[in-house]
Amino acid sequence: MKQRLSAMMDDAAQDHECEICVKRLKDDPELRAAWGVYHLIGDALRGHTAPDVAERVQQRLAAEPTVFAPHAIEPPRRRATRYALSMAASVAAVALVGWMALPLIDDPRESPPPAIAKLPEPPLVAVPVAQGVGDYLLAHQRFSPSLAIGGIAPYIRSVTEENGAR
């Protein structure tokens, strides 16, 4: 187990070894002591042996309210799984759209699709705008969700009414 710990410290352990080590560190005082000594050795070799505040911090934290925020951070594996599933869903969606669009692609070898009855287009009718609506829209523009669009886009609706409606 200590050799696994040693490798884990050097980013050289397998994922399952790291998981086992991290779990064992909680309950194994000898393994925790090894964690401390191995890090001390590395720091000493790099010329740094101070400060040693772990014990004092531990004593102070014992008096602190226990932090409990279990969903603040996603474990790396779960995050990777979530990304993989999102990617898979995206690929599946694109494949489905592509498959559905296949019949729409003209293929000269295939017989032409049956004619679809064309409905008459409804006539365009100018809807009179109540007086003052334009002013109302401009005054309340900032509440519009379309503000997420930059530039003049949010104002397009407000300025397209006919002059006669003013």
Add this chain to the structure above:
Amino acid sequence: MADREVDQQLVARAQAGDKQAFDLLVTKYQRKLGRLLARFIRDPAEVEDVAQEAFVKAYRALPSFRGDSAFYTWLYRIGINTAKNYLVAMGRRAPTTTGFDSDEAEGFEDGDQLRDINTPESVLASKEIAATVQKAMEDLPDDLRTAIELREIEGLSYEEIANIMNCPIGTVRSRIFRAREAIAAKLRPLLDTRKDRRW
């Protein structure tokens, strides 16, 4: 698993109420944080106090850590802010030119947390540890010494060390572990003695 992922695992456990997991992070980063704080604070005893304060603040702020950055990056920022606030509270200027208002300085918990600055014991203990590690390194067989030097001092990966030493990665892993254990065996009596002295 990368070092960052090991930290994330420990942070996730700490956020779920496991204080020991946070203790492991303190053990891992205490000296690295200390080196950073020593750039602002000269007195070793004060560096210890500020480091302690920074870790406590980091623990309290754990719910706000989302894992978007590495844990040490996040801790680094807390350490810097804690050092600056400490200097302001002590009426000293921080060495950087970025101004920060003394009114904004957080209250620094001093009083009973600060020790007498004249504490040579910790300095002596550090020198003893450094000398013991150095002597243990000299007593190591060449292959073990080379492997651990390439790892700890040069920062090479196991793959790179395996290429240099012309041996399998498993052999590198074994040599580094055996080197650590050999040095630890000589350090442990010293560390146990230090613990006894405190009582």
